[in-house]
Amino acid sequence: MILLKARLGMELPPINKALDNAVKALHPSVQPVARHIFDAGGKRLRPLLVVLMARLLGCTDNRVYELAVCMEMLHAATLLHDDVLDNADSRRGHPAAHTLFGVTPTILAGDALLATANGLVARFDDPALCRCFSAATSQTAAGEILEIASQHQVNVTAETYDAIIRGKTAWLIRASCEMGALYAGGNVMQVAAAADYGENVGMAFQLVDDALDFADSAVTGKPSGGDVREGKLTPPLRLYRQHLSPAERTSFDTAFAKGLFSEEDASRIGEAIRRQGFDAKARDEAQDYLDRALMALDRLPQCREQDVLREMTNYVRDRKK
Amino acid sequence: MILLKARLGMELPPINKALDNAVKALHPSVQPVARHIFDAGGKRLRPLLVVLMARLLGCTDNRVYELAVCMEMLHAATLLHDDVLDNADSRRGHPAAHTLFGVTPTILAGDALLATANGLVARFDDPALCRCFSAATSQTAAGEILEIASQHQVNVTAETYDAIIRGKTAWLIRASCEMGALYAGGNVMQVAAAADYGENVGMAFQLVDDALDFADSAVTGKPSGGDVREGKLTPPLRLYRQHLSPAERTSFDTAFAKGLFSEEDASRIGEAIRRQGFDAKARDEAQDYLDRALMALDRLPQCREQDVLREMTNYVRDRKK
Numbered sequence: 054m055i056l057l058k059a060r061l062g063m064e065l066p067p068i069n070k071a072l073d074n075a076v077k078a079l080h081p082s083v084q085p086v087a088r089h090i091f092d093a094g095g096k097r098l099r100p101l102l103v104v105l106m107a108r109l110l111g112c113t114d115n116r117v118y119e120l121a122v123c124m125e126m127l128h129a130a131t132l133l134h135d136d137v138l139d140n141a142d143s144r145r146g147h148p149a150a151h152t153l154f155g156v157t158p159t160i161l162a163g164d165a166l167l168a169t170a171n172g173l174v175a176r177f178d179d180p181a182l183c184r185c186f187s188a189a190t191s192q193t194a195a196g197e198i199l200e201i202a203s204q205h206q207v208n209v210t211a212e213t214y215d216a217i218i219r220g221k222t223a224w225l226i227r228a229s230c231e232m233g234a235l236y237a238g239g240n241v242m243q244v245a246a247a248a249d250y251g252e253n254v255g256m257a258f259q260l261v262d263d264a265l266d267f268a269d270s271a272v273t274g275k276p277s278g279g280d281v282r283e284g285k286l287t288p289p290l291r292l293y294r295q296h297l298s299p300a301e302r303t304s305f306d307t308a309f310a311k312g313l314f315s316e317e318d319a320s321r322i323g324e325a326i327r328r329q330g331f332d333a334k335a336r337d338e339a340q341d342y343l344d345r346a347l348m349a350l351d352r353l354p355q356c357r358e359q360d361v362l363r364e365m366t367n368y369v370r371d372r373k374k
Numbered sequence: 375m376i377l378l379k380a381r382l383g384m385e386l387p388p389i390n391k392a393l394d395n396a397v398k399a400l401h402p403s404v405q406p407v408a409r410h411i412f413d414a415g416g417k418r419l420r421p422l423l424v425v426l427m428a429r430l431l432g433c434t435d436n437r438v439y440e441l442a443v444c445m446e447m448l449h450a451a452t453l454l455h456d457d458v459l460d461n462a463d464s465r466r467g468h469p470a471a472h473t474l475f476g477v478t479p480t481i482l483a484g485d486a487l488l489a490t491a492n493g494l495v496a497r498f499d500d501p502a503l504c505r506c507f508s509a510a511t512s513q514t515a516a517g518e519i520l521e522i523a524s525q526h527q528v529n530v531t532a533e534t535y536d537a538i539i540r541g542k543t544a545w546l547i548r549a550s551c552e553m554g555a556l557y558a559g560g561n562v563m564q565v566a567a568a569a570d571y572g573e574n575v576g577m578a579f580q581l582v583d584d585a586l587d588f589a590d591s592a593v594t595g596k597p598s599g600g601d602v603r604e605g606k607l608t609p610p611l612r613l614y615r616q617h618l619s620p621a622e623r624t625s626f627d628t629a630f631a632k633g634l635f636s637e638e639d640a641s642r643i644g645e646a647i648r649r650q651g652f653d654a655k656a657r658d659e660a661q662d663y664l665d666r667a668l669m670a671l672d673r674l675p676q677c678r679e680q681d682v683l684r685e686m687t688n689y690v691r692d693r694k695k
Contacts, residue, residue, distance in 0.1 A: 080516050082523040134485065138478045157459045160481065161519050164455065168511040171492060175505040183504040184496040190489040195401050198482050202403040 056357075057364040061101065068100045071118040072125060075173065079165050086154050086162035090129045093147040098258075099124040099229040102362075106233025106247045109358035120177060120236055123186065124229045126170035131193055131225075133163035138201065139283065146275070181235050189228035196220020205284030207294065207306045214286065222262075223255030230254075246352035250362065253346035257339035257369050263287035264332040264339070265374060267323040273374040278319025284312055288338065292331040293322060336370065343370055377678075378685040382422065389421045392439040393446060396494065400486050407475050407483035411450045414468040419579075420445040420550040427554030427568045430679035441498060441557055444507065445550045447491035452514055452546075454484035459522065460604065467596070502556050510549035517541020526605030528615065528627045535607065543583075544576030551575075567673035571683065574667035578660035578690050584608035585653040585660070586695060588644040594695040599640025605633055609659065613652040614643060657691065664691055 076087045100121035107117045135141070136149040137159055143149055151159040167190065174186045200217045203209045230251030234244040265273065266280045267289050280287050286294070286309075297305055308314050314322070326332050343366040350362055397408045421442035428438045456462070457470040458480055464470055472480040488511065495507040521538045524530045551572030555565040584601065588610050591598045601608050607615075607630075618626055629635050635643075647653050664687040671683055 080519045080523075082519050134481060138481060157522060160455060160459060161515065161522065164515045165512070165519060167488070168508065168515045171508040172505070172512045175501065175508040178501040178505075180496065180499040180501055180504065183501065184493070184499075187489065187492040187496040191486070191493050194482065194485045194489045198401045198403055198486060201478060201482065202401075 054364055054368055056361045057368055060105070060361045061097075064101055064104055065097060067115065067118045068097050068104070068121060068125075071122045072100075074119075075122055075126060075169060079162075079169060083158060083162040083165045086133065086150050086158050087129065087166060089147075089150050089153065090133060090144070090162075091125075093144060095125070095128075097125060099128055099225060102226065102229040102251060102254075103233040103236070105358045105362055106230045106251075107237040108233075109353060109356060109362070110234055110237035110239040110243060110247075112233075112237035117233070117236060119173060120182070120232065121229075123170040123173050124189070124225065124232065126166045126173075127186070127189060127193070128225060130163040130166040130170070131197065131221075133159050133166070135197065138197075177236075179235070182232060185228050185232050185235060189225050192220045192224035192228075194220075196222070196224065200285070203286070205310050205312055207286065207309055209286045209291075211288075211291070214288065214291075218256060218259040218263075219252070222259040223252050226255030226258065227251035243353060246349045249349035250346045250353075253342040253349065254366065254369055257342040257346070257366070260288065260335045260339035260342070261369060261372060264289055264335040265372070267326045267332050268374070269323075269327065270320065275374075276316055276319065277323035278314075278316075281309070281319050281322050282312065282314045282316070284309060288335045289326045289331040290322075292334060293326050293329070296329065340370060375685055375689055377682050378689055381426070381682045382418075385422055385425055386418060388436065388439045389418050389425070389442060389446075392443045393421075395440075396443055396447060396490060400483075400490060404479060404483040404486050407454065407471050407479050408450065408487060410468075410471050410474065411454060411465070411483075412446075414465060416446070416449075418446060420449055420546060423547065423550040423572060423575075424554040424557070426679045426683055427551045427572075428558040429554075430674060430677060430683070431555055431558035431560040431564060431568075433554075433558035438554070438557055440494060441503070441553065442550075444491040444494050445510070445546065445553065447487045447494075448507070448510060448514070449546060451484040451487040451491070452518065452542075454480050454487070456518065459518075498557075500556070503553060506549050506553050506556060510546050513541045513545035513549075515541075517543070517545065521606070524607070526631050526633055528607065528630055530607045530612075532609075532612070535609065535612075539577060539580040539584075540573070543580040544573050547576030547579065548572035564674060567670045570670035571667045571674075574663040574670065575687065575690055578663040578667065578687070581609065581656045581660040581663070582690060582693060585610055585656040586693070588647045588653050589695070590644070590648065591641065596695075597637055597640065598644035599635075599637075602630070602640050602643050603633065603635045603637070605630060609656045610647045610652040611643075613655060614647050614650070617650065661691060 072091055076084055079087055103121035103124055104117055132144060133150055136144055137151045137156055141149045142152060174182050196217050200221055203213055203217065227248050231244060231248040234247035267277055270277045281290055294302060294305055346366055347363065350359060353359060393412055397405055400408055424442035424445055425438055453465060454471055457465055458472050458477055462470045463473060495503050517538050521542055524534055524538065548569050552565055552569040555568035587601045588598055602611055615623060615626055667687055668684065671680060674680060
């Protein structure tokens with residue numbers, strides 16, 4: 054990952070500077086909430102993809118950073134609202150914003166980030182960029198809505214799960230790549246290839262996330278099996294459930310439907326999932342998506358950025374937390 | 375108000391039909407929340423203004439209804455989030471959405487309405503429409519944020535109050551007029567006049583609302599003085615406070631800061647405000663804004679719609695609930 058790390062080191066300062074400028078434009082009363090979520094870390098994956106895709110297609114100007122951070126702002130807005138909705142205690146190893154600032158400022162900060170990002174995109178005066186951004190907003194919201202409607206249901210199909218993660222995770226990563234390509238003035242085929250790369254990377258990203266949810270807490274430093282407690286039937290969990298005896302499955306289903314799993318239950322299920330290799334199966338599925346992402350990449354010009362984006366698929370596959 | 379009523383009777387069916395189509399495009403799990411807020415009534419003032427301004431400037435097509443309802447969707451999204459933030463029990467005489475559907479579906483329905491409206495506007499392929507819509511989103515959010523930051527503070531200045539209502543109410547009404555003018559292809563002067571009309575009507579609308587908050591509950595059918603209980607220092611209340619004796623003011627300030635007013639206290643304050651004519655003073659101030667709106671209207675072509683928009687200023691001034 055030498056190329057990716059070197060490039061990230063180069064791109065992070067201008068990305069963070071553009072983000073800082075955008076935060077300063079928010080109302081003072083919501084700035085601390087926005088700062089909290091941005092300072093808590095995050096990989097800046099989405100703005101990085103905007104910039105890389107734009108550079109890959111020949112963009113040389115630096116206004117691209119202003120556009121790129123809109124995707125991080127949209128991402129942060131959804132995280133703020135999600136944490137309130139999930140009543141989550143922590144995010145990225147830090148206390149969740151609403152536990153520090155209260156529910157009202159957190160919801161408002163999300164609304165303000167989204168509105169500001171929307172305004173920043175509109176200032177570029179290009180309807181295609183506006184459409185791309187608003188599709189990302191809609192699809193992400195739709196994915197979240199579907200996820201919440203599906204929580205604690207054992208009969209969620211693989212197709213529904215696919216629709217959930219395509220909406221809540223993959224679309225925003227897709228839109229980031231698409232936006233970079235659009236901004237650079239890529240032709241229809243190039244924009245489609247960029248979108249294709251992003252959507253497949255996004256699907257893989259979420260599948261790996263779902264596998265990591267059951268990783269050993271000694272390795273990740275966070276409790277294992279949050280998804281089972283929140284009633285999310287991710288692929289490792291669907292496989293686990295399928296392999297239970299009928300009697301075990303009945304008691305699993307009751308606890309899953311009612312959200313009765315303790316931290317110990319979740320840790321035990323995580324262990325069983327790792328032992329039976331169901332998390333590895335999700336990573337295999339992720340690899341299929343990454344292979345498709347690499348094929349999409351081959352339809353784009355050969356250059357340094359193409360190499361970095363190739364390396365990124367390794368990063369998505371291999372990350373340990 | 376003969377012209378306004380007749381025109382409303384003509385425009386409501388296509389507006390409600392376009393709204394219905396937009397709701398049908400939402401995810402099934404949030405449709406009931408959206409239907410609830412739209413079925414609970416509302417005057418459809420914002421889409422009506424989009425349509426009237428577009429017609430005034432020569433627009434003859436009916437796609438304008440699709441654009442017009444985006445403003446009602448943005449309005450509904452803010453109402454849904456506001457009711458959650460204010461923990462309000464009712465809205466437009468019906469139970470508030472979150473009391474029926476829960477906080478999570480209500481926040482998500484707001485997010486989905488905003489995202490969908492944003493997408494509908496983007497489909498018109500005109501950056502000016504996107505900018506107009508996103509400015510409305512940002513300014514409305516900024517107004518709400520400022521209002522919440524100012525709650526329960528007795529030292530809120532008239533300037534801050536002005537900034538609050540210009541954001542939370544006037545901007546969306548301004549943007550509705552601006553959007554109609556932009557869609558019709560109005561020239562720069564006409565778009566500015568339309569925006570000017572809308573902003574002034576919006577300011578007047580909120581001032582009358584603030585006066586009505588202290589109206590006799592026997593007339594309005596709802597408790598008087600909600601604003602004093604929520605710690606909102608609106609103009610009638612600022613005047614009331616200024617006319618208290620120093621001792622009375624000290625005890626008012628304590629109760630206001632701590633949100634200690636009972637329904638009886640609020641009703642008593644409402645009575646005093648009406649007796650001393652402080653609500654009438656807010657209506658006078660509203661009239662100043664309406665006069666400015668009428669002057670802006672004179673800068674636009676003389677036609678049927680101009681007459682309807684002139685009548686609308688009477689409606690805003692005279693409404694009793």
